[in-house]
Amino acid sequence: MAGGPCERRASCHRRGLRHPGTRHRDTGEGPADLRVDFSGLDSIDSVGLSTLLMIRRLTDLAGVRLHLDERPLALERLLDITGTLHHLTAPRAEGSGGQRPGTG
Template identity: 50%
Template sequence: MTTSPSDEFRLSTRYDAPGVVRVEMRGDLDHTNADALLGTVAEQLAGHPGARGTPGHPGVSELRLDCAPLGTVDSSGLAALIMIRRRTDAAGVGLRLEGRGAALQRMLEVTGTLDYLTTTPMDAERTPGHPARTGSEPAHEDPSAIDGVQNRSARSTGPDGTA
């Protein structure tokens, strides 16, 4: 099997508006460069903290990751995106994944991370039937429903189906 070298991974950062940082990712987001993305995001969040800010710098209120120029994303790249979500949530900074290509969109859907990475806590609160999740809550929606199924299946029944 022949493999072709991946595009060189490059990051560029710009400010779209006061408090809005855009990080464009170009190339493949994989195990060889996921740390570079995490480092860039950490610098942006540390350099311009959302809640505090500094004179002349209002702080970061939103981080936009431009995914349009991305090539492939492997599991390390996905893990980096999840870590970024945790860090932005902890900093009180909104996260937007913009320009998601079909491959990235499919990966997020298959891995069950689409809602986590693309829905803000405020969006979740406004959506009926979808409670806002914190980073520490499990992914399943109703643990009592799972326990109920397990409890029902554990009961012995008679030949006529009664307990």
């Protein structure tokens, strides 16, 4: 869906602006963790994977830990085949300035 909330938020982030629905940890507002429950997921494609990668970037920037709960086999397989399982599920390194494992 063009112009959806995720697209608007990513666009705002690229311009250095804060989307009105986004709260940052440095202000003391917002959650420390974001849990995404995939128990009802039947299938996922490259658009879904791209969305997960964008969510991971945004949560890292906000200092929020991302948890992918109840991952079905289809999601596990996609993350394994694309090599993104570790990237999406590894804990954010504290004190690394937002750098994640494998990001040099």
